[in-house]
Amino acid sequence: MAVGPVWAAAGACLRVLQRAFSLHKAHSIKDMENTLQLVRNIIPPQTSKKHKGQDGRIGVVGGCQEYTGAPYFAAISALKVGADLSHVFCTREAAPVVKSYSPELIVHPVLDSPGAVHHVEEWLPRLHVLVVGPGLGRDDTLLENVKGILEAAKARDIPVVIDADGLWLIAQHPALLQGYRKAVLTPNHVEFNRLSEAVLRDPGDGSDREAVQRLSQALGNVTVVRKGERDVISDGEQVLECAQEGSSRRCGGQGDLLSGALGVLVHWALLAGPEKTKGSSPLLLAAMGACSLTRQCSHQAFQKHGRSTTTTDMIAEVGPAFHRLFET
Numbered sequence: 306m307a308v309g310p311v312w313a314a315a316g317a318c319l320r321v322l323q324r325a326f327s328l329h330k331a332h333s334i335k336d337m338e339n340t341l342q343l344v345r346n347i348i349p350p351q352t353s354k355k356h357k358g359q360d361g362r363i364g365v366v367g368g369c370q371e372y373t374g375a376p377y378f379a380a381i382s383a384l385k386v387g388a389d390l391s392h393v394f395c396t397r398e399a400a401p402v403v404k405s406y407s408p409e410l411i412v413h414p415v416l417d418s419p420g421a422v423h424h425v426e427e428w429l430p431r432l433h434v435l436v437v438g439p440g441l442g443r444d445d446t447l448l449e450n451v452k453g454i455l456e457a458a459k460a461r462d463i464p465v466v467i468d469a470d471g472l473w474l475i476a477q478h479p480a481l482l483q484g485y486r487k488a489v490l491t492p493n494h495v496e497f498n499r500l501s502e503a504v505l506r507d508p509g510d511g512s513d514r515e516a517v518q519r520l521s522q523a524l525g526n527v528t529v530v531r532k533g534e535r536d537v538i539s540d541g542e543q544v545l546e547c548a549q550e551g552s553s554r555r556c557g558g559q560g561d562l563l564s565g566a567l568g569v570l571v572h573w574a575l576l577a578g579p580e581k582t583k584g585s586s587p588l589l590l591a592a593m594g595a596c597s598l599t600r601q602c603s604h605q606a607f608q609k610h611g612r613s614t615t616t617t618d619m620i621a622e623v624g625p626a627f628h629r630l631f632e633t
């Protein structure tokens with residue numbers, strides 16, 4: 306019987322695979338650590354010489370009758386990461402609710418008004434980044450206004466982070482962002498599949514890494530962050546993975562935290578210049594920073610609150626998590 310040699314061959318094969326896997330894992334961890342080092346480089350120093358607004362004026366476009374939490378989570382997270390001013394452009398009904406969550410946000414009740422595009426356009430020169438989509442909903446009038454806002458942001462070369470229902474809009478009209486190198490898309494599992502179907506028609510089999518890279522390429526190298534058990538990030542050229550330890554809690558709102566944090570980091574990364582980013586794509590660095598931070602917040606909050614952890618608990622961890630990842 307040749308069972309012995311077969312088992313021996315299978316065992317050897319398994320050991321080779323295990324070794325390859327652990328080497329790959331060690332490599333990924335090293336890649337992640339190298340990238341986090343570059344993320345530390347882009348963080349602007351805190352000095353007494355700065356004026357209000359310099360470290361970030363972020364606009365969140367979202368907030369409607371159903372969803373008021375999502376734009377709040379995104380906008381407050383931007384502030385907690387270190388932006389100086391955070392604006393929310395939402396519907397008339399949502400505005401008093403969002404305001405009542407926090408006196409720190411500047412809230413514009415304009416998104417469902419006929420002058421929505423014009424109003425946001427007037428603010429654009431004073432904003433560094435737009436985060437489009439958290440709690441936006443899918444009302445046609447709102448989405449039409451957001452189309453106009455995106456066109457206006459592109460015309461001014463303002464970076465945009467697109468999340469949640471903003472991604473729904475892009476799945477209907479991919480041309481809106483085609484080739485815009487200052488865009489970052491942050492789909493969850495379902496949003497990623499929807500976008501891939503819409504943009505690639507045949508998303509194919511391939512690995513997660515290939516799928517993210519292909520979507521980015523098909524959209525003309527916009528940066529794509531696919532959230533999940535591991536976050537996969539690509540600008541169509543490079544692919545990074547974020548495997549920072551998070552938690553097994555999957556409450557709503559964690560992606561909103563990520564999008565707000567990313568808004569600030571995108572501003573910082575673009576401001577930092579090549580001597581700080583050392584040839585790496587600023588948007589990839591910003592994405593890796595925001596993904597690591599969100600997961601670290603989740604990890605810390607879960608250690609304290611376990612099963613009852615919610616996004617509010619994670620937001621309370623933004624300061625300590627940021628310090629732990631980027632300032633020690």
Ligand SMILES: NC(=O)C1=CN([C@@H]2O[C@H](COP(=O)(O)OP(=O)(O)OC[C@H]3O[C@@H](n4cnc5c(N)ncnc54)[C@H](O)[C@@H]3O)[C@@H](O)[C@H]2O)[C@@H](O)CC1
Pocket residue numbers: 371372373374375376438439440441442469470493494495496557558560561
């Ligand atoms: N407190 C709030 O106001 C919140 C509002 N939210 C808003 O809710 C709106 C809809 O967002 P959704 O994320 O529900 O988008 P979708 O409506 O596209 O999601 C569809 C469904 O997919 C499911 N899903 C998510 N991840 C999955 C996975 N990995 N595998 C299988 N199914 C999965 C979700 O449970 C959801 O019911 C957006 O505007 C969003 O910003 C969310 O951000 C959560 C918090």
Ligand SMILES: Nc1ncnc2c1ncn2[C@@H]1O[C@H](COP(=O)(O)OP(=O)(O)OP(=O)(O)O)[C@@H](O)[C@H]1O
Pocket residue numbers: 469492493494532533534535536551552553555556557558559560561562563596599600
């Ligand atoms: N299975 C998982 N294991 C660990 N972390 C995960 C897992 N899935 C998602 N995450 C993390 O949770 C965060 C939010 O991702 P998620 O997929 O929940 O976004 P979302 O559905 O857009 O959230 P939201 O409820 O805010 O809309 C990201 O930091 C991501 O890395």
Ligand SMILES: [Mg+2]
Pocket residue numbers: 468469493560561
């Ligand atoms: Mg989401």
